[in-house]
Amino acid sequence: MxxxxxxxxxxxxxLSDVKTIAMVGASPVNVRPSHFxxxxxxxxxxxxxxxxxxxxxxxxxxxxxxxxxxxxxxxxDMIDIFRNSDHIMPVVDEALxxxxxxxxxxxxxxxxxxxxAAKAEAAGLKVVMNRCPKIxxxxxxxxxxxxxxxxxxxxxxxxxxxxxxxxxxxxxxxxGGGETAASDRAAKNKNEPx
Amino acid sequence: MTDxxxxxxxxxxxxxxxxxxxxxARATPIYQTTSxxxxxxxxxxxxxxxxxxxxxxxxxxxxxxxxxxxxxxxxEGGTAALAVASGHAAxxxxxxxxxxxxxxxxAARKLYGGxxxxxxxxxxxxxxxxxxxxxxxxxxxxxxxxxxxxAIFIESIAxxxxxxxxxxxxxxxxxxxxxxxxxxxxxxxxxxxxPIDHGADIVVHSLTKFLGGHGxxxxxxxxDAGTFDWSKDNKYPMLSEPRPEYxxxxxxxxxxxxxxxxxxxxxxxRDLGPALSPFNAFLILTGIETLPLRMQKHCENARAVAxxxxxxxxxxxxxxxxxxxxxxxxxARKYAPKGAGAVFTFSLKGGYxxxxxxxxxxxxxxxxxxxxxxxxxxxxxxxxxxxxLDDAAKIQSGAGPDVVRLSVGIEDKEDLIADLQQALSTx
Ligand SMILES: Cc1ncc(COP(=O)(O)O)c(C=O)c1O
Numbered sequence: 001m002x003x004x005x006x007x008x009x010x011x012x013x014x015l016s017d018v019k020t021i022a023m024v025g026a027s028p029v030n031v032r033p034s035h036f037x038x039x040x041x042x043x044x045x046x047x048x049x050x051x052x053x054x055x056x057x058x059x060x061x062x063x064x065x066x067x068x069x070x071x072x073x074x075x076x077d078m079i080d081i082f083r084n085s086d087h088i089m090p091v092v093d094e095a096l097x098x099x100x101x102x103x104x105x106x107x108x109x110x111x112x113x114x115x116x117a118a119k120a121e122a123a124g125l126k127v128v129m130n131r132c133p134k135i136x137x138x139x140x141x142x143x144x145x146x147x148x149x150x151x152x153x154x155x156x157x158x159x160x161x162x163x164x165x166x167x168x169x170x171x172x173x174x175x176g177g178g179e180t181a182a183s184d185r186a187a188k189n190k191n192e193p194x
Numbered sequence: 195m196t197d198x199x200x201x202x203x204x205x206x207x208x209x210x211x212x213x214x215x216x217x218x219a220r221a222t223p224i225y226q227t228t229s230x231x232x233x234x235x236x237x238x239x240x241x242x243x244x245x246x247x248x249x250x251x252x253x254x255x256x257x258x259x260x261x262x263x264x265x266x267x268x269x270e271g272g273t274a275a276l277a278v279a280s281g282h283a284a285x286x287x288x289x290x291x292x293x294x295x296x297x298x299x300x301a302a303r304k305l306y307g308g309x310x311x312x313x314x315x316x317x318x319x320x321x322x323x324x325x326x327x328x329x330x331x332x333x334x335x336x337x338x339x340x341x342x343x344x345a346i347f348i349e350s351i352a353x354x355x356x357x358x359x360x361x362x363x364x365x366x367x368x369x370x371x372x373x374x375x376x377x378x379x380x381x382x383x384x385x386x387x388x389p390i391d392h393g394a395d396i397v398v399h400s401l402t403k404f405l406g407g408h409g410x411x412x413x414x415x416x417x418d419a420g421t422f423d424w425s426k427d428n429k430y431p432m433l434s435e436p437r438p439e440y441x442x443x444x445x446x447x448x449x450x451x452x453x454x455x456x457x458x459x460x461x462x463x464r465d466l467g468p469a470l471s472p473f474n475a476f477l478i479l480t481g482i483e484t485l486p487l488r489m490q491k492h493c494e495n496a497r498a499v500a501x502x503x504x505x506x507x508x509x510x511x512x513x514x515x516x517x518x519x520x521x522x523x524x525x526a527r528k529y530a531p532k533g534a535g536a537v538f539t540f541s542l543k544g545g546y547x548x549x550x551x552x553x554x555x556x557x558x559x560x561x562x563x564x565x566x567x568x569x570x571x572x573x574x575x576x577x578x579x580x581x582x583l584d585d586a587a588k589i590q591s592g593a594g595p596d597v598v599r600l601s602v603g604i605e606d607k608e609d610l611i612a613d614l615q616q617a618l619s620t621x
Contacts, residue, residue, distance in 0.1 A: 031441035033448050036245035109450045132450065143247050145210060147255060147459065148263030149274040149452050154200065158213040175200055175209070175268060 003117060003129050008152070008174040011136050014104050014126060016170055018077035019047055021133075022069060022102075024091050025082030026050035026060055034082040034108075035060070037134045044137060045167040049076065069094045078104040080133060081111060088113040096123050106133060141168035202269065202385060203486045210264030211479075224476045225257045244440055244448070244460060254464050258472040262479050266405070266415050267455075269384040269482075270397050273420030274455035276463060277413060277475060281380060281400025282312055283468035284414035285347075288376060288396060290466065291432045291457045292344045295321025299345045300338040302329040302359060303590050304352035307580035309378070310591065313347075328590075332363045339371045344429060345396075346373060350389050351381040351530070353565065354575050354599040355513045355592030356538035358525035365393025372429070374422045380404070381537050381565065385489040386530045395422040396454065403566025404536075407481040407488055411474040416458050420451030433457050488568070488604055493533025495570075495610060496602040502611045503540050508548070508618045513592065514538040536603075537565045539575070541596040549574045549598045555617035558609060565601035570610055573599050 001010070021041060027034045042048045042061055050060040053067040066072055069079065069091070079095045079102050081088055088107055095102055096119070105120045107113065107129040117127040138144030142151045143162065153172035162168060200208070211222050230249040232238035240246035249255055259277045267275035278284050289299065301313055303326045313324040325338040329348060339346075346368045348359045361377060368375035374395035379387060383404045389397050399405055401413030424433035424446045433453055436442035440460070446453040463469060493516070500514035515522035516534030526534040542548040552572075553561050559572040563579055573579065575593035588594055602610065 031243055031245075031443065033443070036240065036243075039240075040246070110447060130450075135450065138247055142212065145264050146247055146249060146257065146260050147274070148260055148267065148276050148455055150209075150264055150267035150272060152268070154204075154208045155212050156208070158218050159215045161215045173200070175205065 001121065001127065003112070003114065003127070006128065006131070008140065010126075011128065011131070012140055012170045014078070014106075014128065015133065015137050015140065018104055020049065020074075020076045021046050021078045021080055022049040022051050022072060022076045023080045023082060024051045024069070026052050026055075026065070027082075028052075028055055028058055028060055028065075033132075037080075037082075037108075037132060040134045041137070043164055045165045069098060072098075075100050076102050078102060078106055080106045080108065082108045083111065085111050085113050089116045092116040092120050095125075096120065101125065104128070106131070108132060109135070137168075137170070140170040140172065142172060143168060205265070205268045206385075206485050207483050209268035210261040222258055222261045222476060222479055224472050225252075226472055227256075228252050244443065244456075252472065253467060253469045254459060256469075256472045256475070258479075259470055259475040262401075262413075262470075262475045262482075263415065265479065265482055266384075266399070266401075267417055269388075269485075270379070270417045271384075271388055271390045271419075272397065272417035272455075274452035275415050275417045276455050276458045277401070277415045277470045278463060279414065279468040279470050280412045281378075281398065281402060281414040282308065283466075284398040284400070284416045285309065285312060285378075287458050287462035287466060287468070288398060288416055289317065289322060289345070290462050291454065292374070292430060293320075293322045294431075296323075296342060297321075297344045298323040298325055298340060298342045299347050300325045300327050300335055300343055301346070302327060302348040302352065302364075303587075304329050304355070304357055304359075304592060305347075305349055305378070306353040306380075307575065307583060307591065307593065309349075310587075311582055329357070329359045329364070332360065332367065335364055335367045336370075339367070339373075343371060343373055345376050346371070347376045347378070349378040349381065350387045351515075351535045351537070352592070353381055353537060354539050354579070354597070356381070356515055356522075356535055357513070357592065358515045358522040358529055358534065360525055361387075361389055361392040361394060361529065368395070369393070372427065381535050382530060383485060383489060385486050386493070386532055386535060390417070390419040390421070392529065395419050401478045402564070404489065404492070405482055405485065405566075406474075406478040407485065407566060407568065408477070409564060409567035409569060411477045411481075413470050413474050413478050416455065418452050418455035418458075420454075422454065424453060432461055437461070489533065489536075491604040492536035492602060495604065495607040496536035496538065496600075497533070498607040499600065499602050499610055499614065500538060500540075502614065506615075506618055508543055510541045510543045510596065512538070512540040514540075537599065537601045539592060539597045539599045541594065542598065544596075546576070546595040549596060550577070551620075552598060552617050555620050556613055557616070558605070558613040559600070559617075565599075567601065568604050570603035570605060570613075571601040575599050 377389035515526035580593035
């Protein structure tokens with residue numbers, strides 16, 4: 001997988017297929033991005049599990065924190081890693097010990113570890129790096145459009161008014177082969193010394 | 195798994211718009227409301243903290259305006275956009291995110307006179323300084339860059355003379371300097387030129403002109419290309435540092451490749467206040483649906499009028515980049531192969547007086563200070579839009595005393611030529 005630019009279909013399929021998501025680094029502080037991404041994904045009907053060893057004994061929106069992936073005790077489809085790039089590898093190593101294996105490793109916006117990604121892909125997992133699942137879900141459902149974001153999708157169908165726990169259709173027509181030329185260029189610029 | 199790419203005309207009609215969730219209305223409704231009810235206290239707090247998708251108050255965002263924003267972002271190939279009250283407001287909001295007192299921008303000397311005014315006088319009182327460079331001499335941009343430079347600003351097709359700017363060459367200067375390139379794409383529209391494809395990091399428009407296209411609504415827009423890394427050094431604290439007004443969130447960290455558009459909304463528009471009326475957004479959206487058709491006709495007519503003028507004995511010269519042999523024809527072929535736009539200048543052998551006479555003898559062209567209307571427009575820049583500049587600056591920006599500017603409309607071109615013919619013969 002080219003991790004600089006994902007086709008919409010790749011992201012769409014992941015977000016449509018997964019049901020259970022463990023979020024490593026979920027914060028109980030309601031102004032942290034991990035908190036509101038957790039809350040949004042729960043509102044969109046995902047079964048969310050907060051993982052944070054410093055918060056065991058507390059709840060996040062009614063879900064008890066667990067200390068580690070191994071403590072979850074039931075199958076998980078996707079691990080959403082809300083940690084800096086330097087702390088990703090140990091989480092991926094831990095994820096690859098789970099039985100059954102998760103299907104997807106997702107590294108949050110700003111997070112990228114190509115070696116960890118290669119390891120997970122070699123074990124048959126799908127990997128997304130440096131993206132936010134809330135932004136991608138909002139984009140593919142067009143729910144994000146209220147703030148002027150280019151969803152890069154079109155639809156002539158009437159959209160539902162979202163209610164609590166409702167999964168939205170991500171089945172809109174994509175504009176472009178996934179990423180815009182602009183974000184391809186940004187990724188390229190980043191990898192080239194300027 | 196390859197997605198099919200919809201074309202420009204499809205995006206011009208559809209991008210951002212969807213049948214209304216509650217009524218099924220197919221045209222985009224005008225949400226003529228100041229504010230939006232919250233579901234409960236928690237929802238309100240989430241919206242204010244930038245944690246949830248949704249509307250609060252029309253100064254910050256409005257569903258009609260959001261359709262316009264997504265449409266222009268899609269047409270320009272950007273990640274997000276923010277609509278504001280005018281083109282000038284767009285420039286103000288963009289620079290407020292990038293500059294602190296004592297910082298500088300490098301701007302092309304060939305710009306709309308009002309922009310030169312805004313940069314020279316209004317922004318000076320904020321402590322924002324401008325260094326002018328010559329778009330015909332790329333080295334002059336490089337020489338103007340200093341450690342306080344925070345952006346480079348150019349027009350893709352420059353007002354008034356319709357000259358074409360070498361966007362790629364200037365984008366290379368911006369990259370080397372580590373600053374974003376801002377391109378005012380008003381006169382080209384994304385139908386003729388997409389500056390992001392050529393290295394622009396931010397695109398601004400006066401929607402008042404060809405995008406709205408009917409001379410009925412002021413508006414402006416800012417498009418984020420999603421290409422600039424705002425956190426690389428400490429030059430752009432609005433984007434890279436924790437924001438106290440939003441519980442310490444960092445805008446780039448939270449919003450990724452559309453962080454600039456969000457900063458413009460939640461820091462710029464929210465605090466400076468130049469919001470676009472939803473009614474204007476509706477009129478501009480309706481205009482954009484026919485943008486490809488109108489631009490084709492504008493360019494076809496402009497070319498015919500320019501050819502007619504260059505053969506007329508009273509005319510000293512025509513500056514239209516679409517004409518073979520024009521100084522900017524090579525750049526026009528590269529950047530605007532579909533047409534060199536519809537705003538250009540020509541000069542009269544009879545000088546200032548002949549210009550004034552021509553303007554008063556025209557019967558179909560309207561004498562007014564605007565461009566990009568369905569109607570054909572004429573003005574004498576030296577006595578109006580560029581009158582604040584001194585003589586040297588007037589000539590440098592292409593608005594010398596003998597120069598007349600046209601914005602060619604979408605009427606029958608034979609009628610436009612006949613009007614110019616009669617006015618030139620009575621001048
Ligand atoms: C190229 C260009 N940029 C910006 C503006 C300013 O736009 P507005 O009048 O919408 O503020 C104009 C207006 O003439 C223009 O021609």
